[in-house]
């Protein structure tokens with residue numbers, strides 16, 4: 040609740056304005072009751088003519104106009120606060136997801152995050168747009184009514200003071216239950232969305248492993264569980280409306296009885312006062328009853344807000360980048376890893392004290408068994424994750440002194456499965472650089488990546504749509520699009536995560552030639568499995584279980600590291616098969 044209050048107090052001015060409006064609204068309600076009583080008293084008891092009550096009727100119209108205007112404006116302000124808070128929250132969530140994208144992508148499911156960003160934030164709406172304005176109305180208006188009623192007739196005031204507290208007490212008890220259920224509902228919605236998206240993404244795997252029926256059952260279970268929680272919340276809402284209605288009806292009945300006794304039996308009360316009170320008492324309860332309805336939505340909304348705000352409390356360690364910009368280099372920089380350590384949260388894996396230096400235009404191969412930490416090391420060099428201890432130096436300056444953007448401009452990262460966006464081939468290649476590039480440059484990059492000959496015969500050539508909205512690409516073709524992106528960018532450092540793994544020899548050869556070409560102007564750091572890539576490297580980093588066992592050339596490592604020799608033997612046997 041603390042964090043939620045803070046989000047409201049950011050809009051302090053609007054909140055004060057809302058308070059002012061509510062006070063005017065309360066006064067308008069009292070004035071309306073007074074004018075209506077005067078008209079009824081004038082016409083029925085004092086037998087006044089129609090023309091005598093015309094000024095009262097005009098006043099009544101004016102008051103009704105003021106009352107509905109105040110009501111409209113206060114709701115409008117609530118909507119404005121809600122839209123500001125939702126906008127800010129979405130921006131903050133996106134910033135968190137973007138600034139820490141690599142760790143967050145690995146943590147939790149994508150669908151869960153999408154659901155939080157869209158549905159979770161939307162659910163927060165009614166807290167600001169309805170609950171806050173209604174809470175103000177339901178505090179100021181009943182207090183004002185109570186003061187007026189008590190000054191007119193103390194007994195009626197006492198009846199209200201005794202009966203009315205049952206409504207907020209009941210709402211608090213129910214509200215706590217609703218909030219818990221609302222949190223549960225959002226969790227279930229997030230889990231359902233995550234499951235749904237995961238099913239869509241893994242549809243082919245699910246079909247191939249004949250898991251369709253099981254997956255369908257799981258989705259159904261998740262969806263039914265979400266439906267049940269939603270229905271439980273509705274059940275609470277209906278019970279709440281019934282109980283509040285009952286309390287207010289009883290209380291109004293008691294007041295009416297008391298007024299009748301005072302007028303008829305004791306003759307101690309005027310008709311004017313009794314009628315005024317009879318009009319004001321339902322208004323008193325109407326504000327409280329409306330709070331009941333919005334209170335229910337508000338608590339649901341608070342549950343959602345709590346879940347969303349919890350995301351901000353989750354600890355993460357995004358890379359803190361500096362403000363310096365890398366200068367233009369003639370040749371690639373020297374890269375030094377100094378005692379670099381890294382651990383993933385909740386795992387036993389640790390990359391321990393990796394120290395190495397990479398010199399301009401060298402070919403570096405990172406080798407080791409599966410799970411040794413090769414990709415992790417590549418991610419560290421790319422700046423996607425930050426060393427826990429130790430540091431990375433670029434031309435003797437710590438990498439994190441520079442801006443992330445200026446570092447990303449210097450490198451190209453080619454992963455095992457590069458992402459192809461929905462769009463044309465040309466657009467996909469062009470995203471390799473942030474500069475404006477023409478079709479000629481795109482074609483030249485495709486030529487160097489060895490993919491131009493595949494694209495040109497297509498009916499629409501470079502304008503052929505690929506990705507989700509168009510035709511698919513093979514792994515080798517995707518790799519080549521990715522390498523074309525690198526040629527367009529002209530980076531000083533190329534990071535490759537086993538780009539030729541699983542490709543046929545002909546495609547591998549084309550890719551090797553392209554990488555060789557990139558190496559003419561850039562340092563190439565490759566996570567390598569193929570003996571060919573390993574043998575040709577100027578420097579090999581041999582990792583085992585997160586430890587850097589040895590660094591050197593192929594020949595030197597064969598001499599000094601039996602484990603490396605064993606790895607090479609396995610590779611040889613595999614390539615001979």
Ligand SMILES: Nc1ncnc2c1ncn2[C@@H]1O[C@H](COP(=O)(O)OP(=O)(O)OP(=O)(O)O)[C@@H](O)[C@H]1O
Nearest residue numbers: 145383384386388408409410411412413414415416
């Ligand atoms: N995001 C993550 N969160 C937690 N643990 C992770 C994460 N990514 C990788 N790991 C773990 O860290 C270890 C090293 O992973 P890494 O991907 O760096 O190995 P690798 O040598 O590249 O393996 P492979 O050759 O199979 O790709 C593994 O045990 C892996 O399970």
